[in-house]
Amino acid sequence: MRPTAELRNRYVGLLWAGTIVAAWCLSAVSLFWLPVHKLPIPAIAGAVLLRTFLHTGLFITAHDAMHRSVCTTNHRLNDLVGRLAVALYAFLPYRELLVKHQQHHRAPATASDPDYHDGRHTGFGQWYLNFMQEYMAGEHAVRQLVALALLCVGCLWLLAVPAINLLLFWLLPLVLSSVQLFYFGTYLPHRRPHGGYHNRHRATSNRLCTFWSFISCYHFGYHWEHHEYPQVPWYHLPSLLGAAPRQQSAARS
DSSP, rough: OOOOOOHHTTTTTHHHHHHHHHHHHHHEEEEEESSSGGHHHHHHHHHHHHHHHHHHHHHHHHHHHHHTTOOTTTTHHHHHHHHHHHHOOOOOOHHHHHHHHHHHSSTTSSTOTTTOOOTTTTTTHHHHHHHHHHOOSHHHHHHHHHHHHHHHHHHIISSSHHHHHHHHIIHHHHHHHHHHHHHHIHHHHHOOOTOOOOTTOOOOOOOHHHHHHHHHTTTOOOHHHHSSTSSSSGGGGGTTTTTTOOGGGGGOO
């Protein structure tokens, strides 16, 4: 039987997910035991940025899994990939993230949205802290912190990973990735513009070119498009540009 474009596309999500996970693992193995004191500062900074970008990719992969777009034909495999991605990211609970993300899509930028905190009066810093508190509360947060602590101890004492390497190439990228995801995926698209929101998704999109949109946050800045077509995976979002009426993609103030 001749494969169709639809059949081929069934495996693109898995291919992207596998590439991101593999690149994350390989970069960790390559960097965790490097003699940092022998590296020039630009090389260290580049490695930190690479790890941050790949760390963000893990969450973007899990996000697509929440929309069943990593593997459209096998939901069990799709969710397995999502669970793996958030476990590698920071031992996050996939099921609880899924519930909160569904609520975000049902009522974006409202009091019922777990990601939202008064986009007109709350500044970036306060909103980010509220955002992190929302996802670091409850029983699962204790389990997450214990798992992270055990992993740190295991890396330091069992695998002999130097503390500076663990800090630079895992903990720092984790923090920077959370800022990147929040800034491009929540703060910029959902903060309230002057004159109020212009569409039912209460979201706007950036107008970066495809390359910089990918570099900034895997096209997550094309946010109106994502809310309008949530089943479309991140790598196809650029193809949706222009689908929104002009007033729906009005520039933010």
